[in-house]
Amino acid sequence: MTDNKGTPATRAKNKYNAANYDRLYPYVPKGRKAVYEAAAKATGHTLNEYIMIALDEKVERDTKTTEA
Structure with a gap:
């Protein structure tokens, strides 16, 4: 059975x-999303970009810490 929900363009994107x-x-506590969005906007990033950068930086720091 095929799923015909949405337009063909939407299905292609999905x-x-x-x-x-x-x-x-x-999941973040109520009110924190607005704080994160404002911080992302202040740096010229989208919220998604900001989160990805933060995660990458954290992984890099943790990797350096465990290697030392």
Whole structure:
């Protein structure tokens, strides 16, 4: 059975995203999202970019700490 929800363009985008991206669903306390969005905007990034940069920096720091 095929899923015919949405327009063909939407289905194509969803198919591409499913093949090329993993999804994360972080939950944050009420009110923190606005803080994170403002911080991201102040740096000229989207919230998604800001989170990815923060995660990459944290992984890099942790990797250096465990290697030392």
